[in-house]
Amino acid sequence: MNRPGDHPSAAWASLAPGTVLNAVLETFDAPALSRRDLPRVAAAHQRQGAHLDAMQARVIAELAGRTEPPGGPATAVTIAETLHVELDAATELVSLAVDLVTGLPATLTALDDGSITLPKARLIAHRTRRLGPATRAAVEAVALARAPELTETQLRRWLDDAMTPSNGENGENGEDRASS
Secondary structure, three states: OOOOOOOOOHHHHOOOOOHHHHHHHHHOOHHHOOOOHHHHHHHHHHHHHHHHHHHHHHHHHHHHHHOOOOOOHHHHHHHHHHHOOOHHHHHHHHHHHHHHHHHOHHHHHHHHOOOOOHHHHHHHHHHHOOOOHHHHHHHHHHHHHHHHHOOHHHHHHHHHHHHOOOOOOOOOOOOOHHHO
């Protein structure tokens, strides 16, 4: 009988991020894996890392909601001291966490299930920050449909194109920019 780490299969590769996937990943011995299996294991680690980033965002947003004033500078100072990061980085982390939890729940879910990475979630948050709630949700939905298959650069370009005012005109192919 094979142990889970002996021969990676499609079954483990489709596991949702979380405790079970983490336990399976812990069993893998990279030098023993085939060249074909190594990228799949790397991708599973990426999904698991994204899941942990989502969990951290929820915790930081919860902390931000408990300080006076909520999300104020005390949260960033606490995060900077605890995570040993610069205050600017901590401020950005708190801002992103609160934004994901309160304004971009679908992006947080996509991060949690590992279909996007933290840098992609950050791009979606930054590029849609100034939109009204309904427009933001619409752009977010289309971006999340595309984001798993795009590089960060491609997603940035798509978001920038989607955010460029079209003065009431449609794109070259007659489709609305946000839905193309």
